[in-house]
Amino acid sequence: MTLIQVRNLKKSFGELEVLKDINVEIKEQEVVCVIGPSGSGKSTFLRCLNRLEGITGGHVLIDGKDITDPKLDINKVRENVGMVFQQFNLFPHMNVIQNIMRAPLKLRKGDKQSIEKQALELLAKVGLSDKAKASPSELSGGQKQRVAIARALAMNPKIMLFDEPTSALDPEVVGDVLSVMKQLALEGMTMIVVTHEMGFAREVGDRVIFMDGGYIVEENVPEELFGNPQETRTKSFLSKVL
Amino acid sequence: MDTIIAAFPYLLLGMKVTLYIFFFSIIFGFLIGLLTALMRLTTIKPLNWIAKVFVDIIRGTPFIVQLFFIYFGLNGLEFISLDRTVAGILTVSINAGAYFSEIIRAGILSIDKGQTEAARSLGLTKVQTMQTIVLPQAFRTMLPTITNQSIISFKDTSLLSIIGIADIVQRGKVHASTTFKPFEVWLTVGVIYFVIIYLMSLLSSFIERRYKIK
Numbered sequence: 001m002t003l004i005q006v007r008n009l010k011k012s013f014g015e016l017e018v019l020k021d022i023n024v025e026i027k028e029q030e031v032v033c034v035i036g037p038s039g040s041g042k043s044t045f046l047r048c049l050n051r052l053e054g055i056t057g058g059h060v061l062i063d064g065k066d067i068t069d070p071k072l073d074i075n076k077v078r079e080n081v082g083m084v085f086q087q088f089n090l091f092p093h094m095n096v097i098q099n100i101m102r103a104p105l106k107l108r109k110g111d112k113q114s115i116e117k118q119a120l121e122l123l124a125k126v127g128l129s130d131k132a133k134a135s136p137s138e139l140s141g142g143q144k145q146r147v148a149i150a151r152a153l154a155m156n157p158k159i160m161l162f163d164e165p166t167s168a169l170d171p172e173v174v175g176d177v178l179s180v181m182k183q184l185a186l187e188g189m190t191m192i193v194v195t196h197e198m199g200f201a202r203e204v205g206d207r208v209i210f211m212d213g214g215y216i217v218e219e220n221v222p223e224e225l226f227g228n229p230q231e232t233r234t235k236s237f238l239s240k241v242l
Numbered sequence: 243m244d245t246i247i248a249a250f251p252y253l254l255l256g257m258k259v260t261l262y263i264f265f266f267s268i269i270f271g272f273l274i275g276l277l278t279a280l281m282r283l284t285t286i287k288p289l290n291w292i293a294k295v296f297v298d299i300i301r302g303t304p305f306i307v308q309l310f311f312i313y314f315g316l317n318g319l320e321f322i323s324l325d326r327t328v329a330g331i332l333t334v335s336i337n338a339g340a341y342f343s344e345i346i347r348a349g350i351l352s353i354d355k356g357q358t359e360a361a362r363s364l365g366l367t368k369v370q371t372m373q374t375i376v377l378p379q380a381f382r383t384m385l386p387t388i389t390n391q392s393i394i395s396f397k398d399t400s401l402l403s404i405i406g407i408a409d410i411v412q413r414g415k416v417h418a419s420t421t422f423k424p425f426e427v428w429l430t431v432g433v434i435y436f437v438i439i440y441l442m443s444l445l446s447s448f449i450e451r452r453y454k455i456k
Binding site: 076082090092103 | 354356359361362364366367370375379382453
């Protein structure tokens with residue numbers, strides 16, 4: 001079943017047109033990795049999917065709801081779309097468990113106990129059960145990012161967006177974060193991952209999208225895109241990063 | 243020494259008035275500051291403009307002129323009648339509010355945009371994000387500047403004696419002229435101010451340490 005439908009998506013910042021004409025469909029449980037040079041528009045594309053960036057033109061349907069419709073309550077849609085950022089963006093004035101519980105406590109009708117229970121389960125899932133009461137500043141980058149993943153999962157989203165989740169991390173902890181993401185993919189989460197980790201894209205991705213200059217230049221299953229790229233721009237990009 | 247001991251209870255009564263006026267002024271001032279800061283940060287142009295003009299006018303005129311305008315000027319209009327205390331509280335509130343406004347605006351702007359984005363991406367509304375994510379962090383960074391401005395406003399209340407409010411300065415004036423001991427009286431007034439302001443800054447550092455982001 002199609003969960004995300006992007007039709008003729010355009011995005012400009014003033015005069016600068018960052019996304020020119022993006023068309024893509026993503027099915028439930030699919031893991032799509034988006035790669036491309038910096039400035040290609042891949043992060044902007046991702047941020048348009050939960051309207052963190054205002055959309056200039058075209059349509060984005062999330063689970064059948066057109067988020068370009070100004071009458072739509074975007075907050076309801078966002079509850080179903082978790083997002084993980086390059087810079088983690090944990091709330092520094094709250095401890096780890098409070099970070100995870102913040103949104104469910106505010107938005108979901110439910111007792112505190114069950115929300116706390118779920119938060120602890122999520123922490124266990126990302127391997128940080130012992131850090132519930134820690135403050136974000138006491139965590140390493142890899143731990144912060146795993147908490148951020150747990151926080152994004154706390155609203156039980158149907159879709160998870162990852163915006164270069166490992167780019168700000170020390171190389172030795174990248175693996176910890178990627179393995180949590182891989183686990184998530186295996187459990188059937190629909191994921192869109194903007195990444196520079198070609199190994200992850202190849203191994204975990206069901207599909208890889210190569211973006212350049214505001215367009216999707218090429219998309220294919222990882223074996224094909226990495227093994228047998230069709231477009232010159234894809235070839236030249238891959239020759240630099242692989 | 244006897245003069246000081248004798249003057250003390252009388253002056254303290256004046257400090258009660260000073261503190262009373264300060265207490266209400268700082269609360270109203272803070273609310274005015276918060277409201278105008280949020281007005282300046284919205285995308286609604288007329289609100290930006292109103293808040294900016296307000297801040298500019300208050301910062302661009304002396305406190306004493308504001309006080310005279312409100313107490314004598316507004317009271318000169320037929321349909322308005324403000325008593326001294328109300329006019330005093332109003333002036334200090336408005337004056338502090340304009341300065342708080344800039345402090346709060348800068349504090350909100352100092353919080354990383356990523357914080358708002360993370361909160362909004364979870365489905366929190368603008369208001370919820372402001373309430374639970376941005377403002378709690380902004381207030382921590384603002385606290386020293388807020389304390390500073392509060393102390394300035396506290397001292398500004400001494401000017402209210404000019405319109406006849408029986409604050410500590412007014413009482414000091416009366417007492418100095420009836421006892422002919424200005425040295426002792428004004429020394430005592432100064433010491434009382436100093437002690438209270440010192441306690442205020444201690445309280446502020448305590449709060450700062452208590453809520454520090456580790």
